[in-house]
Amino acid sequence: xxxxxxxxxxxxxxxxxxxxxxxxxxxxxxxxxxxxxxxxxxxxxxxxxxxxxxxxxxxxxxxxxxxxxxxxxxxxxxx
Amino acid sequence: xxxxxxxxxxxxxxxxxxxxxxxxxxxxxxxxxxxxxxxxxxxxxxxxxxxxxxxxxxxxxxxxxxxxxxxxxxxxxxx
Numbered sequence: 001x002x003x004x005x006x007x008x009x010x011x012x013x014x015x016x017x018x019x020x021x022x023x024x025x026x027x028x029x030x031x032x033x034x035x036x037x038x039x040x041x042x043x044x045x046x047x048x049x050x051x052x053x054x055x056x057x058x059x060x061x062x063x064x065x066x067x068x069x070x071x072x073x074x075x076x077x078x079x
Numbered sequence: 080x081x082x083x084x085x086x087x088x089x090x091x092x093x094x095x096x097x098x099x100x101x102x103x104x105x106x107x108x109x110x111x112x113x114x115x116x117x118x119x120x121x122x123x124x125x126x127x128x129x130x131x132x133x134x135x136x137x138x139x140x141x142x143x144x145x146x147x148x149x150x151x152x153x154x155x156x157x158x
Binding site: 018032053 | 109
């Protein structure tokens with residue numbers, strides 16, 4: 001997600017659109033990226049650490065973005 | 080996130096970059112969007128339902144994208 005001190009014009013546009021369309025529950029909005037990384041086998045702590053490292057080193061621009069959430073979604077497991 | 084049957088060239092590029100850079104734990108990657116909606120007051124079930132509705136009607140393109148995760152993050156609460 002964009003760092004708190006970074007202006008987020010996409011998020012501003014989203015917040016304005018939401019309130020215009022009647023979604024007035026939301027005071028503000030920010031837009032960022034979401035990645036799903038598929039793992040074969042078990043999601044161990046090492047894999048999660050690698051996912052966080054990948055997020056920080058490859059998937060985000062650390063000058064303007066923070067990695068805010070790295071978690072395993074076991075429900076996505078398929079046979 | 081892009082629906083499973085939709086080609087995701089961004090995700091393919093991410094997956095290729097990860098494996099090239101030594102992150103070989105990940106078999107595949109998909110890229111989508113993430114929104115943070117700020118709520119003043121408590122995040123009730125109604126607010127979460129409104130957030131899901133906003134995600135499905137405003138924030139995503141339902142032809143090619145699914146809303147995959149809507150949740151409250153109490154840790155983001157500030158005074």
